[in-house]
Amino acid sequence: MLRDWSDIYLVGIAEIDRQHQGFFIAAHRLYEEILDREGKSAVVEAMTFMREYAEQHFQTEEAFMRRHDYPGLKEHLRLHARFFRHLDELDNDLMIFGPSQDLADRALDITQDWLIDHIADEDMLYSLHVKAGGSLEDAAPV
Ligand SMILES: [Fe+2]
Structure with a gap:
C-alpha cells in the first residue's frame, strides 16, 4: 500500500530527512511505473533512479555515522548491502517475468516499507547516538 510521507519518520537530521523523503518518492515512482506496464524503459529508468x-x-548516512564514531556502523552497512540484494532480485524477476501487480507490490515492500522500518529500527539509533553526544548543530552530514 502506498503510504504518504509522515513527520513521524523524521530522525531530526535535516539532510538525511530530506533524502528519506526523496527515497519515498523514488519508491513510489518505481511502484507506479511497474504497475503502468506500458513502458519497459520507464521501469528500467525508475529502477536505476531508485538504485542511484x-x-x-x-x-551520506555512512559518512555521517563514521564521522560520529557510531558503534553500530558495521551492522548498519550490512543492512544497506542487503537492501541492494533485494533490489537486484526484484530487477532480475522484472526482466524474466515482466511487470505485474505482484512485482509492483514487492517493489513497494522492499523500498517504501523497508525504509519505514529501517528508519524506525536503525536510523533512529544513530540519530539518538549523535543527539546524546552533542548538539545537532555540529552534526550536519558531510
Ligand atoms: Fe540507514
Missing part, C-alpha cells in the same frame, strides 16, 4: 538514489543516500 539509495547509493547516494547510504553514502
